[in-house]
Amino acid sequence: MGERIHATYWLETSDDPARAAEVIAGEQSSGTFVALATETPELKARSGARVERIELLGTATTPSLPTPKASARYTQCLLELSWPIENLGACLPTLMATIAGNLYELRAVTGLRLLDLQLPPSFAAAYPGPAFGIEGTRRLAGVATGPLIGTIIKPSVGLSPTETAQQVRELVAGGIDFIKDDELQADGPHCPFEDRVTQVMRVVNHHAERTGKKVMVAFNLTGDLDKMQRRHDHVVAQGGTCVMVCLNSVGITGLHELRRHSQLPIHAHRAGWGYLSRSPALGFDYAPLQKIWRLAGADHLHVNGLRNKFSEPDESVIAAARSVLAPVMPSAALTAMPVFSSGQTGLQAHDTYAALGTTDLIHTAGGGIFGHPQGVSAGVEALRASWEAAVAGETLAARATRVPALAGALEFWR
């Protein structure tokens, strides 16, 4: 019995779901719109995608997405398909064309969203996955327990390398664990990558020499491959411990190639996630996509945050974080570290911890740290204290009686 790839979709169709399922399975394997003499029963049995399961969910009278094939009724269901690995081999790019290729455009499809993906062991044999993951990140950041408390350089763009280093100076002095570039800031003429890294790492290294704590800075090296490799090498040469890349900007091939080259953890930003996920009837849940990104080498994966400033609901955020912490497959964990961001403060610590049961994550806050009336140091301390309270099962109010920085933070966090 050969290996098979399983994908589960939310499907809405103007057709009979069983027939629509067969059309999708055909289009994404051996079939096409017309019957072909060369698609023999033997070939179809060997190479055809298989409809594993159809679970009816309900019907609608209007289609979720426009279609030229109107109907009085649109049926919604869960659809599980499977493919023999012999169709494509353990190749992530062709996996995308197979599970997320031309099927979204089919006429009978008025809604299609990839919910789940189960990959066979061959993929873990072909792709190394994160080189550092949780354990390697903790080691490099010098944070044995609790979340990495982090922040983002803001303004997103506009600061010079010197101004960026000045902001980093304040943050490392304040006891932060982790700092990242904004996704808009890679190598703009106003803040060239190499100069920024050099100036920032001078601050980070100086602090490390004095205190023993080397703050992890995720430098956004997103770009063409040769430039990403050069930028990575510069970060290594300056003693840096992390690089950041925008997944949807460089693609699977770009990330995998960076992973092959990289000696540092890869902090993976999902800018553009909205166009892949914002319509409930189209695109992707995070769970299947993040498996692909982890196989390609992502060590840290953004998951938004509870009560974030974007439109993503909390359930979706937690489901995403859980998926990042779950094994890619039973035989290969390849665990990555979820990154929480967007309007975060210590007020989200308890709920986040309750939902995940772990502190193996990066919690980044901007205003929640910088806005502290007693300064950055108090902001970092307050966020850390919030997590300590969550782990200890203590309320923020109780902990605040012993931690003045937290008491101060509770005045302005909301």
Add this chain to the structure above:
Amino acid sequence: MGERIHATYWLETSDDPARAAEVIAGEQSSGTFVALATETPELKARSGARVERIELLGTATTPSLPTPKASARYTQCLLELSWPIENLGACLPTLMATIAGNLYELRAVTGLRLLDLQLPPSFAAAYPGPAFGIEGTRRLAGVATGPLIGTIIKPSVGLSPTETAQQVRELVAGGIDFIKDDELQADGPHCPFEDRVTQVMRVVNHHAERTGKKVMVAFNLTGDLDKMQRRHDHVVAQGGTCVMVCLNSVGITGLHELRRHSQLPIHAHRAGWGYLSRSPALGFDYAPLQKIWRLAGADHLHVNGLRNKFSEPDESVIAAARSVLAPVMPSAALTAMPVFSSGQTGLQAHDTYAALGTTDLIHTAGGGIFGHPQGVSAGVEALRASWEAAVAGETLAARATRVPALAGALEFWR
């Protein structure tokens, strides 16, 4: 006056459009959710994205996309933003994070679609664009005038290299100009890339030696970068004249790196286009995205086809094809060849020609060629005759009186 990048969106918002536009411009440049002391007026003037134009289109009472920020009214408008190139430099991956990053997820946004993109000359200086384009493709395919008449190897998957070569034998004997792999078929264990190329090119070369016509075969080399490079080199070694890649599978970085390596035209497949475009309130029109793919090196770009078997309307298909034939920017044409496919026959020739006014395109048909009662050769001849009729301003019926293969085709094309 420095260079600026201009992007135009269809926007639907629960907020006042002018305020929503400022939020988007801020989020995608120097701003964030909270006011920052470091975002000085000087910094904002230098690095902030600028709202260039808001054109009100109408209102709706229900949001196109779900939002936690409900409203009694959702306003739809055209929004044009611009960015100074100093924010990012001429970098396509960071351009994506800038024009198509976190903005789709904003709460006040209940619909956002990128419609147009105007790039400054720096991008054409940084990226070479298609190495072959229309002229180079015509030269390699030996087709000086008229469209390249093409087809796709089907079944999509399941044929062995020998069976694939057998199908190619029939096609080249039938006078076809162009053949492509299916997007599902790259290097599966059942049809390994190298063996397929070797066997197919033996057929193609043999035919070329006898007739002087070397049929262009687009071999789908989609995969990890090192493998794509090896596969490309094998195609070159076997005398092949084209490679194919799935854009959304390899990403901008993967395509650009392939372009740097390639000695052959790159046939760019857009499998997955549905998840980027199927919701009218989300994602992308093709016009802006295909500019990015052309800068990164695509020579041929899929545009679906008139009266196609998918859900895309004809207006969208023609707009896509026109965008591929239009210059990327006034100072750099970087023209690519549009590829028409999906349920195509000679019946679409007149309308396609009328809409574009050129035959600088690849027209692929499957059933429209293979289904011909007199065989593949007659199918190819009929499709070519349809285009000759279109160019000559003659009806198919009139031309069919002189071309028996076309007369035969008109019996079964519908």
